[in-house]
Amino acid sequence: MSEQDILNAGAESPALEAWRMFRRNIPALFGVVMLTVIVAATLYGTFFYSGDPFEIVWAPHEVPGATPEFPLGTDYLGRNIVAGMLTGGGPTLAVGAAAAAITMVIGIALGALAGYYGGWVDNLLMRITEFFQVLPALLFAMVLVTLLDPTLTTIAFAIGVVSWPQTARLTRAEFLKIKELEYVTAARAIGARNKRIIWRVILPNAMPPLIVSATLTIGVAILFEAGLSFLGLGDPNTMSWGLMIGANRDYILDAWWPVTFPGVAIFCTVFAVSLIGDGLNDAFNPKLRER
Amino acid sequence: MSALLQINDLRVTFRTRYGEVTALDSVSLHVNAGETLGVVGESGCGKSITALSVMGLIPQPPGKIAGGEILLNGEDLTKVSEARMRGLRGSEVAMIFQEPMTSLNPVFTVGDQIAEAIMLHQKVSADQAMKDAIALLDRVGIPSPDRRARDFPHQLSGGMRQRVMIAMAVSCRPKVLIADEPTTALDVTVQAQIFDLLNEIQRDFGAAIVLITHDMGAISEMADRVAVMYAGRVIEDASADDVLDMPLHPYARGLINCIPNLGRDDDSLAEIPGVVPPLHLLGAGCAFADRCAHKAPRCAVEKPLLINHGHHPAACHAVEEGRL
């Protein structure tokens, strides 16, 4: 075996097999289609509905379907709900994805170090992880966003900072398991350095559960962003689904539609993401499916 | 004429991803009160399925009793209601399992677990049941039983746990006691103690014992009669002395030859080549044919029946034809 073979051990074919499993998973494919439609709508929807979602264009609380121009009605100020739906998804999705990326980077880095080196490094990092798990995540994120002033960047950062502990624990557990395996010993035997073993040997093999976790983290981050925007702690200059619900919450007994449609949109997005996550999980763990 | 436990032509099938496979195929066995029947064979030959069938514990689905009968005192267990079966389990037929380490519930004390078995079948108070449980622990040779009764399983050694399992199994004086590889997981010295205990228990309670094992040494110590199973069928059935002294079926010979110092001239350990074939790959012929040194063309196409060809019953064409 050459060094490259050892380094690539077990990386290629399981991914292909997982893909084959995933392709046959109908709920997961449904999730992919749903998410594609939602992403496409938020990316290209503004071609059809140009205009400022904050602009007051009609009488308040127009019933959905009553006026062809406003198929989903208008909100308490007379703003077009369709315009809000189409422009409000982009920030939510972007923050969700960015926050998940930050979560994964912090979580994987700390978890990998703790799991690989063990000893006092592990001890210290795990105590820090426990500390962050003690802080109620949403409250801590609210505090961070308030301190830093809410923009899409700070919101994504705040969500990432409060969400990483679970990823760190998962990564650590995977590293503890994998570092005992033969191909790691083999890599060590041919003189690979720690850095190389961590990032090029162990991490690729720890990826399956981490990919599943990343997918689910996107879902959680989207819900987080929605919650912050709902509370009015989002970026006030950007329309988002959570903001639409929050802005209309005082009038829910007069008009159900301004709060219902954005909520459905958030639900569908997170639902699609978690269907994909479950599908990936099944694809990576074919044994579990026989249950 | 009917024995205490009589199994006639029992057929058990399992639904698997390879389709329906036959786990037991026309299995007939019987055991009388006070007698010990040894059931031997490698793992996967149907011994445990037979035991679980008697207990009514075959998971259904995927398992299914597809034919035959299991008569306990003349009552067909394949036909009784689940409620009736539950009443019989633990009181009339009881079972000791292979894995004492995992067969006891880790979150209850051993005293509680034995007392529960008593209370399920006898109208006694909880206090009385616990007293009986402690007496049983004493009977199976556990020192300071009143203290041990308050222990959790993880605080006991493997041998102690198997004694607890035996105490639990005999708590309602069952007529039939099935012991499925009761000593496999234990040290050799402890194995002998457990066999002694089972013999004593049988003398005291007069139970019939069905001892399932792949250990021919255990058979020679315990069994009155022996049934040899292979791939879901009984292939040889006779008194323990007959089978041990003069095994007929090539598979039985192989098994017997595995025991060191048991009357054989050569003390080499003859081994049977190959493994038990997967059940879904069984063909029309003798299941042992592929591993058999005496295979003839007929063996690949015709299933041998369990018939007495002279000395005692064996299911083998070579025995029938006198080639052995």
Added chain:
Amino acid sequence: MNASFLIRRLGFGLLLMLGVVVLNFLLIRLAPGDPAVVIAGEMGGATKEMLDSIRQEYGLDKPVLTQLWIYISNVAQGDLGQSYFFNQSVAGLIAHRVGPTILLVLSAQLLSIALGVFLGVIAARKPNGVMSGFVSIFATIGYAVPVFWTGIMLIILFASVLPIFPVEGMQSVKLRDAGFLVQALDVAHHLFLPAFTLAVIYLAQYARLSRASMLEVLGSDYIRTARAKGASEKSVLFKHALRNAALPILTVAGLQFGNLISGALLVESVFNWPGMGRLAFDSILRRDYPTIMGVLFFASAMVVIANILTDLSYRVADPRLRGKG
């Protein structure tokens, strides 16, 4: 129970709380601008005297480490500072609101565990049955619904279509002077929708978890032993299997506590529940930092206590852990 374990666990809990205090201290200094102005609150319209008294109390003219020491010793004496917006001590503000939050969080926790475990056990009896399918779909849906939106939908439903539950607040004004029992029932009546809203997400998760956990336990040897004794199916499921399957559920229940408090923030805001969540929300909008930090401190303390209690109950539930350090 092993005393040294308890002492170590409590010691680590105190250490975590010390960490929260230090974090609070750092966060205030992280905020842009003069800490005294930050503490006074941007909307408080701080006067010169007020700022001076803040500098005095927090020792803001002294070195940073001294400031930290002053802050820690204040907190240790139960002094979380003064809310200049509410014009009240932070400790006093929170003391009034801890009760409703604990009530909400604990009811939601109990409701979700009880119902979730029940659904999970039923589903585990038939791993490929209708109930199992329902549990797994329900769990995915429950995970994907924003909790504040569930609350709003329930308000719309129960305020207009089916007005059997109050949708706002914790008590009816007209019953303020009624007897204790009447008031308690009134609170329970108000509690139902918020607790249910909060419970729904976790209910689904507990159902899925207990189904998986039960399936694993039901395959074990001791379950076969229980059946071989002649135990009834009910006893096998709810006594022999559930006692073992409950162990991972307990672990998750402990870990969920922090998330539950986060969820309670949103639910309290939706239902106008007078707890710490409302207080956090109000104080954040006003940038009333002493109150925000006080709420963060108290909420974290609740999580720490919940974690210690979980660890202790875990040792009661699993005899294999008793007597171990």
